[in-house]
Amino acid sequence: MPTDPRTPVTILTGFLGAGKTTLLNRILTEQHGQKIAVIENEYGEIGIDHDLVVNADEEIFEMNNGCICCTVRGDLIRILGGLMKRRDSFDKILIETTGLADPGPVIQTFFMDDDMKEKLRVDAVITIVDAKHVLLHLGEQDEVKQQIAFADVVLLNKCDLVPPEDLDALERRITGMNAMARIFRTTNAEIPLEKILDVGAFTLDHAMELDPHFLEEEDDHHHHHHHDEEVASVGIEAGGDCDGRKLNAWLSELVRVQGPDIFRMKGIFSVKGNPDRIVFQGVHMLIDAANGGPWGDRVRQNRVIFIGRNLDRAALEAGFRACLA
Amino acid sequence: MKATITARQDAPDHVVQVEWAADGSRITAVPATGAIFIWDGESDPLELPDHGLGNGWAAWHPSDNRLATAGYDGRVRIYEDLPRTAEPKVERSLGRGWIERVRWSPDGNWLAAAIGKRLLILDPAGEIRHEYAGHRSTVCDFVWNPQQPDEIAAVCDGGAYMWRLGEPEAFARFDWGGASLIATWSPDGRWVVTGDQTPSVHLYDFTRDEPLHIQGYETKVKALAFNSASRRLASGGGRLVTVWACTGKRGPEGSVPKQLEGHDGDCVALAYRGSSDLLASGGTDGYLFFYEPETSVRPRAVARFDDGVTSVAWHPKSPLLVAGTATGEIALVTVG
Numbered sequence: 001m002p003t004d005p006r007t008p009v010t011i012l013t014g015f016l017g018a019g020k021t022t023l024l025n026r027i028l029t030e031q032h033g034q035k036i037a038v039i040e041n042e043y044g045e046i047g048i049d050h051d052l053v054v055n056a057d058e059e060i061f062e063m064n065n066g067c068i069c070c071t072v073r074g075d076l077i078r079i080l081g082g083l084m085k086r087r088d089s090f091d092k093i094l095i096e097t098t099g100l101a102d103p104g105p106v107i108q109t110f111f112m113d114d115d116m117k118e119k120l121r122v123d124a125v126i127t128i129v130d131a132k133h134v135l136l137h138l139g140e141q142d143e144v145k146q147q148i149a150f151a152d153v154v155l156l157n158k159c160d161l162v163p164p165e166d167l168d169a170l171e172r173r174i175t176g177m178n179a180m181a182r183i184f185r186t187t188n189a190e191i192p193l194e195k196i197l198d199v200g201a202f203t204l205d206h207a208m209e210l211d212p213h214f215l216e217e218e219d220d221h222h223h224h225h226h227h228d229e230e231v232a233s234v235g236i237e238a239g240g241d242c243d244g245r246k247l248n249a250w251l252s253e254l255v256r257v258q259g260p261d262i263f264r265m266k267g268i269f270s271v272k273g274n275p276d277r278i279v280f281q282g283v284h285m286l287i288d289a290a291n292g293g294p295w296g297d298r299v300r301q302n303r304v305i306f307i308g309r310n311l312d313r314a315a316l317e318a319g320f321r322a323c324l325a
Numbered sequence: 326m327k328a329t330i331t332a333r334q335d336a337p338d339h340v341v342q343v344e345w346a347a348d349g350s351r352i353t354a355v356p357a358t359g360a361i362f363i364w365d366g367e368s369d370p371l372e373l374p375d376h377g378l379g380n381g382w383a384a385w386h387p388s389d390n391r392l393a394t395a396g397y398d399g400r401v402r403i404y405e406d407l408p409r410t411a412e413p414k415v416e417r418s419l420g421r422g423w424i425e426r427v428r429w430s431p432d433g434n435w436l437a438a439a440i441g442k443r444l445l446i447l448d449p450a451g452e453i454r455h456e457y458a459g460h461r462s463t464v465c466d467f468v469w470n471p472q473q474p475d476e477i478a479a480v481c482d483g484g485a486y487m488w489r490l491g492e493p494e495a496f497a498r499f500d501w502g503g504a505s506l507i508a509t510w511s512p513d514g515r516w517v518v519t520g521d522q523t524p525s526v527h528l529y530d531f532t533r534d535e536p537l538h539i540q541g542y543e544t545k546v547k548a549l550a551f552n553s554a555s556r557r558l559a560s561g562g563g564r565l566v567t568v569w570a571c572t573g574k575r576g577p578e579g580s581v582p583k584q585l586e587g588h589d590g591d592c593v594a595l596a597y598r599g600s601s602d603l604l605a606s607g608g609t610d611g612y613l614f615f616y617e618p619e620t621s622v623r624p625r626a627v628a629r630f631d632d633g634v635t636s637v638a639w640h641p642k643s644p645l646l647v648a649g650t651a652t653g654e655i656a657l658v659t660v661g
Contacts, residue, residue: 054378055421082425083378087338087358115545
């Protein structure tokens with residue numbers, strides 16, 4: 001399969017003081033031989049002085065009035081538009097969001113804007129969590145839940161300050177909110193960069209590289225009494241083939257009605273009469289679908305995960321099962 | 326009519342902007358990265374230092390050879406002794422952030438620069454004399470009133486604030502909730518106009534104190550140009566160049582625009598030659614077309630480049646145009 005020629009963009013989120021700046025400094029100073037431009041938010045906790053850093057402003061606007069799913073970052077479009085004119089282009093771009101930001105508009109910028117879509121692709125959303133203080137924020141700050149919900153990778157940082165059993169509990173709670181995220185424990189944001197950069201989490205080929213036991217994790221999470229979490233994952237797994245038209249109609253209706261509450265969605269479906277896997281990836285109302293290649297010897301199995309707010313598991317399961325042929 | 330390329334030069338990168346000095350003796354070409362070129366069309370260009378991660382803009386003083394440059398390093402430089410020396414007379418950091426544009430006031434007494442959410446007004450010595458802050462979003466562009474050199478419009482917050490230097494409150498506000506890319510103020514002072522990311526153009530009519538919104542463009546509107554009589558506004562948002570009449574009490578309202586054909590890519594650069602009907606249009610298709618919209622919607626002359634035309638500017642006196650391209654070519658084109 002040909003390599004995507006577009007420049008990968010990593011979106012870095014995390015609450016104030018979680019360690020975003022520490023990670024950015026590490027990325028910029030490490031000898032990785034790559035040219036990485038960093039778009040830092042204007043009100044960064046600590047400014048980074050580096051030739052490859054430019055400040056942005058979190059300027060959000062709506063492509064279509066009133067639709068949360070169509071909010072994008074106007075400042076990013078202008079900055080990245082400028083950077084992409086360069087003959088000497090970048091290997092990677094990293095965008096830091098403010099600690100209080102909803103990552104949605106940043107991600108949507110790369111789905112909604114034609115100029116961005118043509119030259120850039122979202123690689124992954126990395127969320128840094130302060131393991132010591134996150135429980136305080138989870139109770140009070142909706143943004144922290146959203147940042148975890150959008151993540152492809154969660155860095156559980158400052159692990160040296162927290163007992164292992166507390167880390168285990170925290171990890172279970174995060175998994176309950178977002179079962180598709182890979183979680184790494186770090187101290188001083190120290191992590192091999194290949195685990196967070198160019199991981200292809202938004203590549204449809206990789207869309208379902210989930211923990212194969214994510215459903216069990218979900219059950220485990222319920223057993224740990226975190227089912228009161230407002231933000232949660234709902235994973236559905238079922239054998240058999242879907243009716244392609246019913247599936248399309250269900251997903252379209254679902255994101256039309258519940259799009260604002262669905263932060264992320266990934267799915268791989270077995271469609272009747274189709275020898276290939278059908279792969280979906282979504283953010284709010286925006287959905288990408290692609291042919292995921294032949295099933296081959298693999299067992300035809302439908303798997304989909306929704307991460308969002310106030311998700312009705314029973315309704316989602318019923319909706320999906322109605323799509324089975 | 327015929328367009329002839331008479332001189333060429335290679336800049337180090339995609340040309341963001343070209344502009345003639347007030348006396349027409351030389352041009353600036355601002356590449357996305359690398360040295361900013363000062364070129365007289367004959368000699369080797371003088372190279373001015375770049376602005377780090379990216380260059381923003383260069384502005385010639387309206388009446389002498391002073392030049393201001395700015396960019397992604399958040400710095401403004403003012404040169405006073407060009408082309409004798411490439412050393413700036415003034416260099417000032419305006420803070421953390423990137424500067425996309427700098428513009429002299431029409432009387433040359435002030436230099437405006439926007440960095441992040443702040444619009445700063447500097448004196449020619451580079452001292453900040455006025456600051457307009459507190460905007461909720463980036464000041465993406467700003468324009469001086471050609472008729473009132475102490476009035477400036479800052480485009481941000483889904484609209485525009487009109488400031489009068491020295492006054493603490495904006496004297497007018499134009500709000501449409503969009504996100505703009507560019508702005509222009511008509512030479513007669515009547516219209517402030519923006520080209521937006523949501524494919525649209527927004528005008529504010531000072532004579533009626535009323536806004537006017539134009540939608541239906543194919544793409545983001547990346548180019549706007551008034552002729553110097555302020556009678557025509559050309560706009561580029563897609564393959565068609567749309568020309569609006571800005572005359573009469575209602576201006577473009579209710580009128581049918583001229584839609585100029587020919588481009589096979591997006592029109593991204595426009596410039597009218599003075600008060601005439603001669604309009605230059607550069608496109609991502611590599612074509613530089615010359616239209617006379619009053620008589621035809623088809624190009625009257627054409628120049629072809631190897632890559633997209635990104636910026637155009639007419640000589641202040643002669644039928645001579647400078648064009649920059651996406652691959653860094655700078656060319657002088659005579660039209661006659």
